[in-house]
Amino acid sequence: MTERNTTGQPQVLKKDGSRLKKRPFRVEKLIQRAITAALVLAVLIPTVLAIELEASLVRIKAELSQAQQSGGVPAADGGERYQASTGGGDPGERLPAPSGQRDSGPERPAYQDLYPELYAQSHEWNTVSKEKVCYLTFDDGPSARTPEVLEILERYGVKATFFVVGKDTEQSRQWMRDIVQAGHTIGVHSFTHNYRKIYDSVEAWLDDFAQEYRLIEAATGVSPQIFRFPGGSINAYNGHIYQEIAGEMVRRGFVYFDWNRSNGDAVRKPPAAPVLARNALDKLGTSSRVIILMHDSRSHASTVEALPAIIEGYQSAGYSLEALTPEVRPIVYAYPKP
Numbered sequence: 001m002t003e004r005n006t007t008g009q010p011q012v013l014k015k016d017g018s019r020l021k022k023r024p025f026r027v028e029k030l031i032q033r034a035i036t037a038a039l040v041l042a043v044l045i046p047t048v049l050a051i052e053l054e055a056s057l058v059r060i061k062a063e064l065s066q067a068q069q070s071g072g073v074p075a076a077d078g079g080e081r082y083q084a085s086t087g088g089g090d091p092g093e094r095l096p097a098p099s100g101q102r103d104s105g106p107e108r109p110a111y112q113d114l115y116p117e118l119y120a121q122s123h124e125w126n127t128v129s130k131e132k133v134c135y136l137t138f139d140d141g142p143s144a145r146t147p148e149v150l151e152i153l154e155r156y157g158v159k160a161t162f163f164v165v166g167k168d169t170e171q172s173r174q175w176m177r178d179i180v181q182a183g184h185t186i187g188v189h190s191f192t193h194n195y196r197k198i199y200d201s202v203e204a205w206l207d208d209f210a211q212e213y214r215l216i217e218a219a220t221g222v223s224p225q226i227f228r229f230p231g232g233s234i235n236a237y238n239g240h241i242y243q244e245i246a247g248e249m250v251r252r253g254f255v256y257f258d259w260n261r262s263n264g265d266a267v268r269k270p271p272a273a274p275v276l277a278r279n280a281l282d283k284l285g286t287s288s289r290v291i292i293l294m295h296d297s298r299s300h301a302s303t304v305e306a307l308p309a310i311i312e313g314y315q316s317a318g319y320s321l322e323a324l325t326p327e328v329r330p331i332v333y334a335y336p337k338p
């Protein structure tokens with residue numbers, strides 16, 4: 001006869017009610033379980049090791065490839081070191097990971113606890129991916145050129161994006177307010193724009209970013225949601241740490257944008273306006289989404305001068321000129337593929 005015990009297991013009883021000896025049966029079952037476990041481990045362990053080994057190889061290859069790519073020298077003005085896109089196509093368009101995931105595992109880096117207010121607002125990722133759109137971007141401002149750029153954008157009724165740096169003067173704060181009030185996007189570029197300093201560690205990056213973030217907030221009331229890495233997301237100074245910094249910023253919900261066109265003004269003596277316009281209009285029509293890198297600083301008068309021809313060129317080719325937002329699918333340099 002059998003009856004159910006509290007665990008739901010059948011329990012065999014003798015006629016006198018005492019339990020049958022089940023020891024041999026249990027031992028046999030234990031042996032069977034041990035064999036099964038050993039077989040599972042025999043399959044799992046090599047599989048896990050293979051996956052880890054492959055991941056390591058991918059990482060090492062990526063780092064090697066990065067080291068080969070980053071042999072250039074920075075721009076003489078400390079500005080962007082533009083790496084021309086090859087073949088006229090976009091650099092890689094990488095889908096960022098979803099935001100808002102805070103790790104709670106034992107390996108959680110301490111820098112995740114720094115600046116607990118430094119998180120982007122929640123937003124949809126990659127929901128804006130229009131065809132024939134051109135995003136004009138101006139780095140290193142604001143400057144005495146900013147009002148001139150704003151006037152031209154206003155004249156053509158187009159929007160643009162300004163990735164600004166740390167100029168903590170009342171005049172700079174006013175220029176930042178002018179950018180925001182005209183409906184353009186303001187994003188973080190850097191406070192110090194000092195490559196060696198900001199790419200020294202994730203903590204150093206966050207210190208600099210937070211300083212600029214607060215400066216923009218205090219001046220404009222806008223909490224910036226997007227940013228641009230000085231030198232681009234992959235450059236000669238951040239090879240050892242770019243993935244960790246980018247990962248931390250994406251974890252905090254911020255979106256960063258590289259570029260797939262440049263007007264070529266990232267040099268100490270910017271070329272004349274016709275040259276800049278020709279650069280920006282190079283391979284017109286070959287990319288459906290274009291982000292143009294330009295610079296906003298006092299020495300960049302020819303950048304302003306070239307702007308109408310660039311806007312007209314893209315408009316006549318059927319492009320709309322818009323401001324970047326966190327929802328725009330980023331154009332970023334592809335991490336080197338293995």
Ligand SMILES: [Zn+2]
Pocket residue numbers: 078079080139140189193230231
């Ligand atoms: Zn810059």
